[in-house]
Amino acid sequence: MSKRYGFVMLVYRCIDCKACQVGCWAENEVPLGKSRNWITKDGPKGKFPDLITDFLPGNCMHCGNAPCVNVCPTGASYQTEEGIVLVNKKKCIGCKYCMVACPYNARYYHPEEKTADKCTMCVHRLKEGLQPACVSTCVGGARVFGDLNDPDSQVSRLLRKHRAVVQLPQANTQPNVYYVYDSPVDKGGIAP
Amino acid sequence: MSINLVSDKRLDNIGAVEKFRALMVLAGWLIPALLTAIGLAGAVDLLVRGEEAFGTTDAVPWGILIAGYVLLAVTCSGLCLVSSLGHVFGIERFEIIGQRAIYLAVVVLISAFAVLAVELGHPFRLIYVLLSPNFHSGIWWMGTIYGIYLVGLMLELYFMLRHKEHPARLMGTITFILAIAATTNLGSVFGFVNAKPFWYGPYWPVYIIVTAIMSGTAVLIILAWFLQRRIASKRQQGFCQNGSMFKHRLKKLSGTLSILLAAEVGTVLVLTFWKVVTSLYGGVPGQQQAAMALLTGPLAPTYWVFEVGIGLLLPLALLLISRGKGEKFNLAAALSVILGMVFMRLHMVSSGQILYIDKTTGMASYAAYIPSLGETAVIVGAVGFILLAYKIGERYLPFKP
Numbered sequence: 001m002s003k004r005y006g007f008v009m010l011v012y013r014c015i016d017c018k019a020c021q022v023g024c025w026a027e028n029e030v031p032l033g034k035s036r037n038w039i040t041k042d043g044p045k046g047k048f049p050d051l052i053t054d055f056l057p058g059n060c061m062h063c064g065n066a067p068c069v070n071v072c073p074t075g076a077s078y079q080t081e082e083g084i085v086l087v088n089k090k091k092c093i094g095c096k097y098c099m100v101a102c103p104y105n106a107r108y109y110h111p112e113e114k115t116a117d118k119c120t121m122c123v124h125r126l127k128e129g130l131q132p133a134c135v136s137t138c139v140g141g142a143r144v145f146g147d148l149n150d151p152d153s154q155v156s157r158l159l160r161k162h163r164a165v166v167q168l169p170q171a172n173t174q175p176n177v178y179y180v181y182d183s184p185v186d187k188g189g190i191a192p
Numbered sequence: 193m194s195i196n197l198v199s200d201k202r203l204d205n206i207g208a209v210e211k212f213r214a215l216m217v218l219a220g221w222l223i224p225a226l227l228t229a230i231g232l233a234g235a236v237d238l239l240v241r242g243e244e245a246f247g248t249t250d251a252v253p254w255g256i257l258i259a260g261y262v263l264l265a266v267t268c269s270g271l272c273l274v275s276s277l278g279h280v281f282g283i284e285r286f287e288i289i290g291q292r293a294i295y296l297a298v299v300v301l302i303s304a305f306a307v308l309a310v311e312l313g314h315p316f317r318l319i320y321v322l323l324s325p326n327f328h329s330g331i332w333w334m335g336t337i338y339g340i341y342l343v344g345l346m347l348e349l350y351f352m353l354r355h356k357e358h359p360a361r362l363m364g365t366i367t368f369i370l371a372i373a374a375t376t377n378l379g380s381v382f383g384f385v386n387a388k389p390f391w392y393g394p395y396w397p398v399y400i401i402v403t404a405i406m407s408g409t410a411v412l413i414i415l416a417w418f419l420q421r422r423i424a425s426k427r428q429q430g431f432c433q434n435g436s437m438f439k440h441r442l443k444k445l446s447g448t449l450s451i452l453l454a455a456e457v458g459t460v461l462v463l464t465f466w467k468v469v470t471s472l473y474g475g476v477p478g479q480q481q482a483a484m485a486l487l488t489g490p491l492a493p494t495y496w497v498f499e500v501g502i503g504l505l506l507p508l509a510l511l512l513i514s515r516g517k518g519e520k521f522n523l524a525a526a527l528s529v530i531l532g533m534v535f536m537r538l539h540m541v542s543s544g545q546i547l548y549i550d551k552t553t554g555m556a557s558y559a560a561y562i563p564s565l566g567e568t569a570v571i572v573g574a575v576g577f578i579l580l581a582y583k584i585g586e587r588y589l590p591f592k593p
Contacts, residue, residue, distance in 0.1 A: 034250070038551040038552055039552065040551055040552060040553075040554045041552065041553055041554055042554055058551065067385075067386060067387060070326075070328045070329070070384075071328070071329050071330065071331065071384065071385070072326055072329055073321055073325075073326055073329040073331040073332040073335060074317070074320035074321055074323075074324050074325070074326065074332075075320070075324045075325070075326045076320070090317075091317065091320045091324060092313075092314065092317065093312050093313070093314050093315070093317045093318055093320065093321075094312045094313025094314050094317075095312055095331055096248075096253035096254060097329070097330075097331050097381070099250065099253040100253055100254060100385055100387070100388065100544075100545065101384075101385050101386070101387050102387060103386065103387035105250070105251070105548075105549070105551060107250075108250045109243060109250055109253065109313075111242055111243040111244070112242075113313075114242060114243075114313025114314055115313060115314070171386060171387065172386075
């Protein structure tokens with residue numbers, strides 16, 4: 001079975017430090033004012049005084065059923081066998097249809113290259129056996145990356161152990177980025 | 193003595209009239225040329241400075257250039273569809289305007305492609321549309337069919353001008369089918385987008401074909417009016433034989449077109465009403481906010497004044513008063529439909545993108561989009577180019593009658 005890369009975001013571990021963003025900017029030379037990843041504030045939730053704000057690390061969901069790939073007129077947006085959604089810059093005509101079609105607003109327009117641009121899962125690092133930059137720089141270990149098809153990978157173990165959700169399931173995009181909200185520490189366990 | 197004075201005055205008057213006429217002829221060429229130059233300057237600005245010269249953002253990737261492209265491409269289809277009532281379906285009344293309508297359709301479609309080329313970052317990479325097509329993409333189908341359609345229109349025009357009736361009718365039939373296919377595919381570009389609830393679904397392909405016919409009819413009314421004026425001035429100069437016959441036929445055509453236009457405006461009014469009402473009360477997430485943006489939000493002033501007021505209610509009232517007979521009413525209605533249509537297309541493109549969920553705060557808000565100077569200039573230039581190219585065609589092509 002081929003690999004299928006994905007993320008598991010441990011929401012309870014994210015402290016909104018934005019090291020993932022800075023790491024990505026540095027690694028991928030992201031243009032000023034643009035970002036391939038982000039942290040969404042979810043909250044404050046609950047009833048005073050028991051309030052909580054969750055931080056949700058995000059990036060391209062590398063959807064199994066990717067709308068950006070479906071709408072691209074030239075096939076510039078494509079998906080690798082490992083499930084990574086990429087942009088072939090040579091083929092991109094700059095029509096921005098993929099940006100309009102992405103329900104997660106994960107793409108941006110590259111001002112110099114005049115093409116759509118997005119998270120590549122740091123595919124150049126993966127080839128060298130490294131983790132994506134955002135995962136390597138994550139201070140709290142909130143971003144976990146790995147092969148979802150490998151039952152022994154950390155991501156697979158986490159998904160077996162915890163209830164995970166995806167963003168906008170109603171869009172039927174089959175994202176490969178999962179979110180785990182419940183901290184095992186709260187239940188008396190220790191996070192893997 | 194006094195008789196001499198009167199005749200001198202009359203001579204002066206004739207001189208003044210001649211001067212005025214010459215000035216008007218010059219202005220008729222200079223103004224479109226100036227508008228085209230403004231458009232070219234805008235295009236250079238957008239191509240050189242890139243993203244910073246655009247009003248569009250990552251939140252609102254499609255702006256006035258996409259709206260302008262839709263307006264022009266769809267008007268081209270409308271011109272083809274309405275005029276084909278004559279040279280394809282054989283309704284005699286429409287035959288009189290066929291050649292000019294198809295020429296105008298070609299010119300309008302070329303200007304549409306020019307606007308799109310400025311919007312695209314890499315127009316030359318369009319070769320990959322052929323080399324590596326993605327048949328899932330609405331834009332692929334739209335672009336490909338519009339490309340074939342342009343070639344078809346040019347062939348049709350060639351046969352019409354050469355008076356080769358059979359090939360002209362055959363090409364006319366083909367372009368009639370292509371016009372419907374291209375336009376509805378353009379609607380589907382919006383209809384396919386699941387991520388934009390206000391766009392998703394079969395509404396826009398239907399709406400766009402109805403509005404295509406509406407804009408085509410309106411342009412033909414304006415064209416018929418200009419042709420009548422032209423005949424009047426040619427007759428004064430003694431150039432035009434059979435002018436009164438031609439003028440009479442144009443007047444009758446204009447009357448029929450205005451009745452068609454009334455029916456189309458009524459239909460679009462009904463479509464517009466139900467789109468907003470179903471969005472408001474249908475309970476689909478995202479649709480209600482987009483409808484509210486039109487009704488009371490940031491798009492409301494232009495929506496009510498231009499799209500609904502000037503674009504639909506005013507022309508409907510004018511056309512109902514004129515009932516096909518008052519030509520100035522018909523012309524006013526057609527002009528007001530076209531003005532409304534500019535905003536209608538802008539709203540069509542903006543309303544789908546207006547609801548924006550901020551990634552960092554998770555808050556929903558209305559995304560702002562103000563067309564930049566360069567973008568607006570390109571649209572102005574497209575109008576100038578159409579006027580200029582039409583004038584050149586009218587002067588050098590063997591249009592009949």
